[in-house]
Amino acid sequence: MKVVEFQEGESFDIELEEDLLKKNREIAEANEKLLKEHGVQAIDVMGSIGSGKTTLIERIAARLAGSVSVGVVAGDLTTTIDGERIERHGARVVEVNTGKECHLDANLVGKALRSLPLDELDVLFVENVGNLICPAEFPLGARKRVVVISVTEGPHMVVKHPFIFAEAAVVVINKTELSEAMGVDPEQLASDVARANPNARVIKASLKDDRGTDQVLEALGLVYA
Numbered sequence: 001m002k003v004v005e006f007q008e009g010e011s012f013d014i015e016l017e018e019d020l021l022k023k024n025r026e027i028a029e030a031n032e033k034l035l036k037e038h039g040v041q042a043i044d045v046m047g048s049i050g051s052g053k054t055t056l057i058e059r060i061a062a063r064l065a066g067s068v069s070v071g072v073v074a075g076d077l078t079t080t081i082d083g084e085r086i087e088r089h090g091a092r093v094v095e096v097n098t099g100k101e102c103h104l105d106a107n108l109v110g111k112a113l114r115s116l117p118l119d120e121l122d123v124l125f126v127e128n129v130g131n132l133i134c135p136a137e138f139p140l141g142a143r144k145r146v147v148v149i150s151v152t153e154g155p156h157m158v159v160k161h162p163f164i165f166a167e168a169a170v171v172v173i174n175k176t177e178l179s180e181a182m183g184v185d186p187e188q189l190a191s192d193v194a195r196a197n198p199n200a201r202v203i204k205a206s207l208k209d210d211r212g213t214d215q216v217l218e219a220l221g222l223v224y225a
């Protein structure tokens with residue numbers, strides 16, 4: 001089959017512009033420094049729309065409530081639905097509406113950080129906009145990345161998005177209760193992740209039924225007595 005391949009410099013995609021990415025990296029470093037100064041451990045949560053990012057954060061916030069102070073920056077184009085869901089579990093939430101932008105950038109996250117009581121927080125989750133492509137290009141200042149995928153996204157979703165997995169510390173394969181109905185083998189997805197990133201910890205989960213949450217907490221080092 002003929003394949004037309006993208007060559008460096010051929011795209012008009014402004015998101016790939018070097019200056020912009022460089023600026024973003026600088027602001028991400030400033031965010032990282034600010035978080036470190038306040039003793040906040042920040043974790044990026046990425047994944048497609050509907051994969052279970054918000055549900056994962058809800059489950060974690062519920063587990064940590066009372067012992068660990070959780071903050072969340074929730075990215076979304078226009079709504080506050082996810083932020084409201086997470087807030088019910090006692091987390092301090094800032095919703096970031098990106099409008100037409102399909103990803104969070106370090107500047108937006110920096111703005112959100114300035115409206116959070118960082119001194120009071122132990123852990124901060126940054127839920128990106130539901131998208132598996134450009135968030136990979138925009139570091140935000142968190143030290144760890146979690147990618148949430150689900151069997152409902154089909155059998156090829158990992159091999160088609162290799163870059164988002166390359167730097168993930170943890171990959172959650174969600175909705176495994178639907179594997180059979182979807183005809184998607186979670187073991188295959190897990191081995192695809194292992195090929196994209198041998199260091200990623202892969203956790204099969206059914207977050208709807210709260211299965212997998214404890215393994216994610218353990219993998220992130222968020223186990224508190």
Ligand code: MG
Nearest residue numbers: 053054082127
């Ligand atoms: Mg969400």
Ligand code: ZN
Nearest residue numbers: 101102103134
């Ligand atoms: Zn984007």
